[in-house]
Amino acid sequence: MTREEVFETLNGVFQDVFDDESIVVKEETTADDIEDWDSLEHINLIAAVEQEFGIKFSMGQVVAMKNVGEMADIIMGQIKD
């Protein structure tokens, strides 16, 4: 999977979780950019991303990731393994 493909899939997951088809995620997108992305939705988002890619984030990654770019880094790393 290329990075573009990861972002494309992530975009779908974000649109689905936040129920908003206008969302377009970029490398630097953070929780501040999406209105409903609070701590509650963060965990739902993580669960949805894990399911979509068939991966598992560690608790450390869940709390430490700063933006969508970092999320994509972790996903890319795990898919390669």
Add this chain to the structure above:
Amino acid sequence: MPASFTSFYFLCFYTFILLIYYLIPRKTQWVFLLFASAAFYLLTGNGLLILYPAAACLTAYGAVRVMAGTEDVKKRRWALAAALLLLIGALVVLKYINFGIYTINAAAFLCGAQGEMIGVFDFLVPLGISFYTFSILGYIVDVYNGIAKPQKNFFKTALYGMYFPSILSGPILRYREDGEQFFEPHPFGYRQVTFGLQRMVWGFFKTLVISERMNIVVNTVYDNYTAYPGSYIWIATICFAFQLYTNFSGSMDIVLGMSQTFGIRLPENFETPFFSKNISEYWRRWHISLGVWMKEYVFYPLLRTNMFMELGKKLRKKFGKKRGKQLTTFLAMLILWFTVGIWHGGDWKFVIGSGLLHWFYIVSGELLAPFFRKCMEKLSIDAKSKWVDGFRVLRTFFLVNIGFVFFRAASTTDACRMLASAVGVWNVGDLLRGGIFTLGLDVIETVIAIVSLLLLLAVSLLHQKGSVRERIEKKPVLFRFALWYALLFYIILLGHYGPDYSAAEFIYQGF
């Protein structure tokens, strides 16, 4: 030495430490702070109880060393489990065992049993146990999760766990963010020391001038609430809200300011919480370090357990995506808020007033949000107008105050009786006809209290637009000195203190 940052002896102790801190070689500063921290804990009358935080640090050190030395997942998990068991075990036994016993006895009594089923224990609880335990727990979990660097030196771990400014009343620290700076050399910086001292002065203003005055009114009414019904309970509760806020946030100003004079930045614990527009926002601005801790180490892990994942799936299937998701989070939040409540103390009044009641507010707020939105649309009220915002701030303050009645009342039963009286007795006239001056503050004292509260309000409003100290710094030197000296004299003249005067303890210190 009393365990209070406002005592004369403590200020002597602190001045001595600060002087020596910048005179010794910088590499040894952290060692000196560790000695100072141990001395502080011993001098504040804890004596042998110092063994508890020391043992907690030793537990952290041991667990972290095991984790650092192996890649074996099983071993790491065992080290984590053992450390959590020891630390949480000590906290539960020392702080909560009597809560369990009281609850069992009360349940037995309701079922018709005579006398007490089980006798209560009489433990000496080490000061600050809830704060240092949480700081240390977070560190161990972060090392396990690979986001904090494991510390190799036991004495450095001990300084992180027992750092004297924050051990008694927080803020709860995060090693991965705050840890390393404790051990770095800190050269003397005029700006950092003066900024720190200025913040301490502001903390003294909050605690000695405002909190101590509010304390008098609160005690008068809460210690004898049958004699002060209706509106007296309202006024005393509002006073308590300001007492608790100025007491706790004032002590944080002293702690963070003091720490800043050592060149160590601690996390903020308050962000003008009474300006919050809803309860969720309030908890992001009141006791921030506790909220962050709870979110990271209780709420997230809970939602990621298999049990909650499965439950989420089932509920989504049954109630649809949106409702299902909502129900799962409400359930996890119930556990979260119970934990937040009980953290404040092993008593149902805390579990309700600082926990479950807030859960109820948030859940009902979420459920009723669509209804309120429709009402606003029908009445064509602009949801973004300043008036609506103002209403929301007042509503949130009111809801928080109901929780404070439980927090301050002697028991849950007393809190319920007081709330009933507050709603049932209408006597605002009495209060306005001079009743307000029978609560322990005469006319002059009341004026001082109101002026001081207005000053606090003005500074809080200014703070919304950035650091007040930085703005003062840019003013001409004469103005700056006049301002800080005026505040200092205001505190000296009007603060409740003195060698024989024991300020009410920091309320959060017992936790």
